[in-house]
Amino acid sequence: MFWLIGAVVIAGAGFAAAYVPRARAAAHERAVAWSEARAAIGVAVVGRDAARTPVPEAEELLTKAEAIAAGRGGAAAAREAARCARAADRLWRAAADRLRREAYGG
Numbered sequence: 001m002f003w004l005i006g007a008v009v010i011a012g013a014g015f016a017a018a019y020v021p022r023a024r025a026a027a028h029e030r031a032v033a034w035s036e037a038r039a040a041i042g043v044a045v046v047g048r049d050a051a052r053t054p055v056p057e058a059e060e061l062l063t064k065a066e067a068i069a070a071g072r073g074g075a076a077a078a079r080e081a082a083r084c085a086r087a088a089d090r091l092w093r094a095a096a097d098r099l100r101r102e103a104y105g106g
Helices: 002-051 056-071 075-104
Strands: none
Touching (some): 002 056, 002 075, 056 075
């Protein structure tokens, strides 16, 4: 009986030694991904405000990014939200550049 308890304790310790670092790494990856997503959404909002011209596709992408962020989820959801926000920002930057070139004849 004593050997059985010892074997169970050793097996539990081995499982914990393997599981805890992986769980901690996954939680860190998720936190970093959501931080990047929130930053990308913030940059896209600033880009939208600076563009001064409506870009419907960019609005849809930003709305999608914000909806994904509101729903939370894992690291994959965060990466998708960041991808949508960055794409929206690129569209607004392109629209602002076109407007600037038209205004200054460039």
